[in-house]
Amino acid sequence: MRLVHVVTLVSEDGAYGGPTSVATGQLEECAARGHEVTLLSLWRGRSRAPARIGSVPLRTRPARALLPGRFTGIMHPMLVRDMWRCMGRADVVHIHAGRDLVSLTALAVAALRGKRFFTQTHGMVEPRHRLVARIFDRLYVPLLRRARGCLVLTERERRAVSEVVGPQCPPLLTLPNGVRPERNAAVERRRHAPEVLFMARLHPRKRPEAFVEMAALVHRKLPGVRFTLHGPDEGSLPAVRQLIAEHRLTDVVSYGGALSYAEALRAYANAAVYVLPSVDEPFPMTVIEALAAGAPVVCTDTCGMADELARRGAAIVTDGSPPTMADAVCELLTDENKRDGVVKAGKRAVEEAFSIHAVTDRLEELYRNL
Structure with missing residues (x-):
């Protein structure tokens, strides 16, 4: 099959996070199975965009800010032409759709081309009541309704998309995120490095300040023990630095900036513990990547996969307060049996529930039925 995926942004610093990682992971596995794949996106970085991400051909245009908003208003006029040409040859179009101009354009081009397409919303389509969102949705929602199916991660996302799209909502199909365990497992691991890692955007919803308090x-x-934060700053870095200074942790807590995907894998592998303090995180790819790399994970009970991880003993799930996260980290750092049990359960969870192989089996079934 000829498969075309669209995601809003690919960048050197991984700023768009999970949707980009999911799209490339899905297409890499599809390419390994003999499908002809293409990823369409905007590009942001100091260097020229790569022609490929792994085995995935990448068609990009430089991101330009046409409207306000970090991702909402970025676009490039020539990307429309790229979409038109690539979708015309495609057997399946798969749009990783947020509320932004790239997603809106991709939906419109797919509809004009008469293509049957899937959307995958990654927790980005939730009820919004501001005037700008309501105006945008007048164009956006009717196009979402034309999808043959919308892929969702959790029951919470199912309810949110259903509320936004209304009674004419396309079938909502559950599809988890996945990683390639064998690739991540191949990263050399320094098992006893006393470093606790934060890997996410420095944004209030990710709660990097709670990480510093912990x-x-x-x-x-x-x-x-040392603590490192990695990720692009989205407004929280000044508060993080202020807290580090107030607690006199300048020699203990550091900010290492954003990392490429390969650098992130090495960081997971060298971490003694990975902590994600985020609230209402639908299905964080960083957690799955850390599990696959053999890093024990501490997360919050509002994480979309928290129940599954807790049931398997694959992570320590907390209420997200700094004291409970600190207790969990201390337990993992001082109790080797506990740590080894969590690591083994985490790798088993990736193999059984969060493997890209199982995810792509499901995708191929959906594509063929389409």
Whole structure:
């Protein structure tokens, strides 16, 4: 099959996060199975866009800010032509759709081309009541209704998309995110490196400040441990630096900026613990990637996969408060049996529930039925 996926942004710093990682992972596995694949996107970076991501051919145009908003208003006029040409040859179109100009354009081109297409919303389509969102939805929602199916991660996302799209909503089909366990497992791991890792956008919903507060509590009990935050700044870095200074942790907590995907895999592999303090995170790819790399995970009970991870003993699930996260980190750092059990359960969860192989089996079935 000829498969065309559209995602809003590919960038050097991984700013668009999960949707880009999911799209490339799906297409890499599809390419390995003999399908002809293309990823369409905008590009942001200091260097020229790569021609491929792994085995996936990449067609990009430089991101230009046509309207306000970090991702909502970016676009490039020539990307419309690229979409028109690539979709015309495609057997299946798969749009990783947020509320932004790239997604809106991709939906419109697919409809004008008469293509049957899937959407995947990655938790990005939720009820919004501001005037700008309501105006945008007058164009956006009718196009979403034309999809042959909308892929969702969780029951919470199912309800949100259903509320936005209304009674004419296309079938809502559950599809988890997945990683390639064998690739991540191949990263050399320094098992006892005393580093606790944060890997996410520095944005209020990701709660990097809570990570610093947790670090201060752990440091009192285990002064030899170090803490590192990685990810693009989206407004929270000044508050993070202020907290580091207030707690006198400048030699203990550091900010290492954004990482490429390959650099992120090495960071997971070298981390003693991975902590994601986010709230209402639908299905964080960073958690799955950390599990696959063998890093024990601490997350919050509002994470979309928290129940599954807790049931399997594959992570320590907390209420998200700095004291409970600190207790979880200290337990993993001081109890080797606990740590080994969580790591083994995490890898088993990836193989059984979050493997890209199982995800692509389901995708191929959907594509063929389309």
